[in-house]
Amino acid sequence: MINALLEPLFRKLEIRDILSSEERQILSDAASSPVSFRAGADLVAEGDRPERSTLVVAGFTTRYRQLADGRRQITGIHMAGDFVDLPSLLLKVMDHSVGALSDCSVVTFPHAALREVTERQPHLARLLWLTTLLDAGILREWVLGMGRLTAPQQLAHFICETYVRLQVAGLAPDRTFSLPLTQTALGDALGLSSVHINRTLQDLRSEGLFTWEGNRIRIIDWERLQRRANFDPLYLHLHAEPR
């Protein structure tokens, strides 16, 4: 039986290519039973040598690096369907930590099984490679934002990006989605202080672009939000292609 927990991953891949039922089966067979983490817990730490790679099936996680003085920088947000530490399959040693942003649930894949995939399932291997390339594309977009955009643009862009990624995973019906990020965490992601995030958020809300109550974001004016952010989803590579 195909593992229903992998649906968001399958959706993510099928938007970019065709996934055979055999390939789904292989992934399902390799997946562990789900494991839960509480918000704030670390799934993997810098310096670790994971022997399994972790796929988020519910909730949110983040890649981050901590500085000596306690400040941190987030370098990625991951949601259902995202691998959080697939790079460690080849990099071996984690060069950053991964923590749970919310209570979340994951399944893991033994590196041995994934390596087997690279040996015997070239197409599936390319799709795994693809997921790491999509992450890198997002990272380039973050660099652009951090280097050249103002806080409001960056923030609006982040909302656009997250909204689209959640749609792909099937988690943002009705232009509404849950995003369990504190303003401090948002600042850690965008390279801004929580105070400034707070004020910027108020500005954007007062422009009528979206609402954000508790964990719930509702997009009010998607067209205008995209324009505000200069958002172009090209870098998310949402088209199906033979990969």
Place this chain on the structure above:
Amino acid sequence: MINALLEPLFRKLEIRDILSSEERQILSDAASSPVSFRAGADLVAEGDRPERSTLVVAGFTTRYRQLADGRRQITGIHMAGDFVDLPSLLLKVMDHSVGALSDCSVVTFPHAALREVTERQPHLARLLWLTTLLDAGILREWVLGMGRLTAPQQLAHFICETYVRLQVAGLAPDRTFSLPLTQTALGDALGLSSVHINRTLQDLRSEGLFTWEGNRIRIIDWERLQRRANFDPLYLHLHAEPR
């Protein structure tokens, strides 16, 4: 005969793993003859669908995105031994441009041949994947710098990183190397203005960390430079491992 132009790539890979002579041969056979570009020329542009992937064999290139108002952000610097657009093998459409920072020389590999590698040479395919993961690691480090470090730290860190990468490629003997970057380009990479780059550079030089005359950088005090930058090369994954 093994193609000598690929030496920097081989060095880069052999620092991280073992490369068989058959694998070298496969790469050599797939490589085109060298092609030259003048400084400022674009090798690939955003929106392109490359059918070949490009490896730098001499000189420097950069990934970048241009904003509507003319400002640009650089998201990567590439040197001999680096693939500049390997991601397009799977992403298909370029989501950024690649330009020549200096006069440079490249060889290209048909995507058909690289795909063949993914089908028949799983280990070599993993090494190609690895190179894209190394790029992503560098990008994460840039995000950390742009989000949380001051201009002097960022700049010092950039020098450290570039120096180590050039050493790997065999291009930085004697703590000296050529880096044909204008201060404007440096600013585009670090997300700073050229004016601020200029002043920050003066500060670092006056601290006796390095000299920078014309294109030549000479590291004066490597230990102190690393401390100044808080540089830890973990993210460059310089150790050999079975990948």
Place this chain on the structure above:
DNA sequence: CGAACCATTGATTCGCGTCAAACCCGGTGG
């Protein structure tokens, strides 16, 4: 009921951008 965490607000400071001009240099053409 207090502890802890998060959102919010005001006051102040500072790193860096912007603007503008001068300078330096190698290349070009009259």
Place this chain on the structure above:
DNA sequence: CCACCGGGTTTGACGCGAATCAATGGTTCG
């Protein structure tokens, strides 16, 4: 041979975006 030009570097003056510091409320939870 020299005037000129363009790209890069350097310098100064000024302003703004965002950090920092500090305090207040609101909520959740043990």
